[in-house]
Amino acid sequence: MKAYGKLDWAFSAGRIPFQSNGKEPDFISHEKIAILNTSEEEAKIELFIFYEDEEPSEKYEIELQPKRLRKVRFNDLIDPYPIRLERNYSCYIKSNVPVVVQFSRMDTGAAANANMGTMAFPAGN
Template identity: 50%
Template sequence: MKVLGKTTWAIPGGHIPLHSTGHEPEFTSRDELCLLNTSDQEANIEITIFYVDREPVGPYRLKVQARRVRHIRFNDLINPEAILLDTDYASVIESDVPIVVQFSRLDSSRAENSSLITMAFPGS
C-alpha cells in the first residue's frame, strides 16, 4: 500500500469545555485526534501544546502501530501535564513516518450537543 500523509501537522483551534452534560464517558466534552498510519513501520508521535499565555508543553509521546488507526482524546493526555480545560490551545503533531491526522470536538457543555470534524493542517 502507498504511504499516505505528512510528518508534521498543526491544529490551531483547540478548546475543551470545562462542563459536560449526559452520560460519561460517551458524552464527555472533548477534543480528539484520529491518527492513521498506512506505512509498514510503527509511528512514534510527539505532540506539543501551545497556549496563549504560557510556554509550550510537551512532548506527549505515543505510538501508532504500522497499518493501523488510533483515536486519542486530548483529555487523556496527562504526561507531562494534563491539558487545561476551558482554555484555548493549539497543537503540533510530529511523527517519524508520514501519518494522516483528523481533529474532532464534542462540546456537550449544553444539552444541545455540538460536534466538529476537520482535517489538521499538514506541514511537511
C-alpha cells in the first residue's frame, strides 16, 4: 500500500477547558489527534507543545505500527509533563514516515455539548 500523508504537521488552536459536564471519561472536555499510518514501516512520532509565554516542551514520543490508526488524547499526555488546562497552546508533529493527522476537540464545559473537528496543517514535505 502507498504511504499517504506528510512528515510534518501543525495546529495552532489548542486549549483544553478545565470545566466539564458528564461522566468520565467519555464526557470530559478534551482534545485529541487521530494518526493514520498507511506505510509498511513503524511511525516514530514526536509532538512538541508551544505556549504563548514559555519555551516549547520537551518532545512527547509516540509509536504507531504499520497500517494502523492511533488516537491520542492530549489530556492523557503526561511525560515529560501534562498539558496545561485553560492555556492556549499549539502543537508541531514530526514523523519519520508519512502519516495523516486529524485534530478534534470536545468541549463539555456548558450544559449542551459542543464538538468541533479540524484537519491539521501539513507543513512542508
